[in-house]
Amino acid sequence: MARSATTSDAFNAIAEGRRREILGLLALRERSVNDLAESLGIAQPQVSKHLRVLREVGLVSVRDDGRFRCYRLNAERLKPVYDWLQGFERCWDHQLSGIKARAEAKAKAARKR
Amino acid sequence: MARSATTSDAFNAIAEGRRREILGLLALRERSVNDLAESLGIAQPQVSKHLRVLREVGLVSVRDDGRFRCYRLNAERLKPVYDWLQGFERCWDHQLSGIKARAEAKAKAARKR
DNA sequence: TTGACATATGCCTATAAAGGAATACGATAC
DNA sequence: GTATCGTATTCCTTTATAGGCATATGTCAA
Numbered sequence: 001m002a003r004s005a006t007t008s009d010a011f012n013a014i015a016e017g018r019r020r021e022i023l024g025l026l027a028l029r030e031r032s033v034n035d036l037a038e039s040l041g042i043a044q045p046q047v048s049k050h051l052r053v054l055r056e057v058g059l060v061s062v063r064d065d066g067r068f069r070c071y072r073l074n075a076e077r078l079k080p081v082y083d084w085l086q087g088f089e090r091c092w093d094h095q096l097s098g099i100k101a102r103a104e105a106k107a108k109a110a111r112k113r
Numbered sequence: 114m115a116r117s118a119t120t121s122d123a124f125n126a127i128a129e130g131r132r133r134e135i136l137g138l139l140a141l142r143e144r145s146v147n148d149l150a151e152s153l154g155i156a157q158p159q160v161s162k163h164l165r166v167l168r169e170v171g172l173v174s175v176r177d178d179g180r181f182r183c184y185r186l187n188a189e190r191l192k193p194v195y196d197w198l199q200g201f202e203r204c205w206d207h208q209l210s211g212i213k214a215r216a217e218a219k220a221k222a223a224r225k226r
Numbered sequence: 227t228t229g230a231c232a233t234a235t236g237c238c239t240a241t242a243a244a245g246g247a248a249t250a251c252g253a254t255a256c
Numbered sequence: 257g258t259a260t261c262g263t264a265t266t267c268c269t270t271t272a273t274a275g276g277c278a279t280a281t282g283t284c285a286a
Contacts, residue, residue, distance in 0.1 A: 002241035003116065003273045004129070015128040016117070016244085020197065027204055033263055046245065048264055067253045067262055075204030082202070084133065085195040091140050091188035115271030116243040129274085146233055159275065161234055180232050180283040228286090235280070241273085250265070256258085 007056040010081050014059075018042065019050050026060060026073035033069060120169040123194050127172075131155065132163050139173060139186035146182060 006012045014020055018040065025031055025039055033051065037044045051071055054060040058077045063070045119125045127133055131153065138144055138152055150160045164184055167173040171190045176183040 001239090001274045001276095003119070003243080005241095006116070006243070011130075011133070012128045015125045017124075018244095020124070024200070027201055034261095043246075044263070045247085045265080049244080052264080064253095069263065073201075073204060075201050075207075078198055078201050079205055082195070082198040085191055085198065087137070088140055088186075088188050088191050089195070091186060092192055094188075114244045114246095114269090116273080118271095119273070131274090147231095156276075157233070158235080158277080162274080165234085182233065229284105230286105231282105231284080233280105233282080235278100237278085238276090240275100243271085243273095245270095246268090248266085251263080252261100253263105254259105254261080256260100 006053050010057055010059060010077055013053055013057045014078075014081070016050070016053075018046070019054055022047070022050055022054065023059065023073060023078075026071060027075070030063070030070045030072045032065075033071070036071070119166050123170055123172060123190055126166055126170045127191075127194070129163070129166075131159070132167060135160070135163055135167065136172065136186060136191075139184060140188070143176070143183045143185045145178075146184070149184070 004012060006016065014023070021040055022036060025036060031039075033047055034044055036051075037047045040047065051060060051062075055062065059074055060071050061074055063072065117125060119129065127136070134153055135149055138149060144152075146160050146164065147157060149164075150157045153160065164173060164175075168175065172187055173184050174187055176185065
């Protein structure tokens with residue numbers, strides 16, 4: 001079997017760096033395709049393709065504005081990903097505090113010598 | 114060009130659902146390969162392969178325990194992903210409050226009629 | 227030492243992604 | 257109506273995945 005489609009969910013869609021950059025730009029304001037292409041320094045067709053993926057997973061929406069197409073971020077579609085990660089928040093807190101505790105124990109042992 | 118490797122970073126590694134499941138299980142406690150395979154209901158070789166990917170991006174580490182290999186979560190490697198998402202938190206807050214505001218405005222208009 | 231168990235790796239197949247270039251499609255302005 | 261601008265789509269090539277299955281590697285126990 002092949003890797004699952006980039007359009008299968010937000011997790012797969014945001015795996016690609018360019019698409020994350022696009023989302024970052026759209027977080028600031030609506031943008032047209034060429035506008036994005038220029039900001040990213042890549043060709044327009046690629047941007048259109050990335051936007052297609054993002055549209056298919058609902059991460060962006062489009063609005064027709066004359067002959068332009070205005071893309072807008074649909075941030076709430078990122079929330080499931082965020083929520084999944086939040087489940088791990090306590091883990092890295094733990095690990096950090098664990099590291100801290102071990103460092104302190106070591107320092108204490110050193111003082112005793 | 115092809116899609117970037119699953120081992121290129123955490124974003125790509127967690128795009129695969131099975132790997133997310135594995136991380137979820139490891140968040141609870143250390144696990145051996147067969148242990149994971151049984152919990153997930155998939156064959157051992159696939160688990161080993163997924164673990165290899167996770168190892169390569171540093172999301173898990175291994176400890177040799179007799180003839181078992183104990184896999185452990187390295188949660189802080191998820192933090193960059195989490196941090197990236199946090200940049201969007203205010204966006205969905207905005208959008209949710211926007212929806213709420215519009216709903217209230219609508220309700221208010223309805224009362225006026 | 228041999229056998230049983232735990233894990234990793236190799237091979238094969240089907241699937242598809244991303245970039246580049248060309249081009250089709252759509253709307254506007256003249 | 258036609259040229260032009262903005263965007264989407266198509267074709268091609270390269271690369272690599274994930275799963276299934278067989279097998280290599282490594283470790284312990286009798």
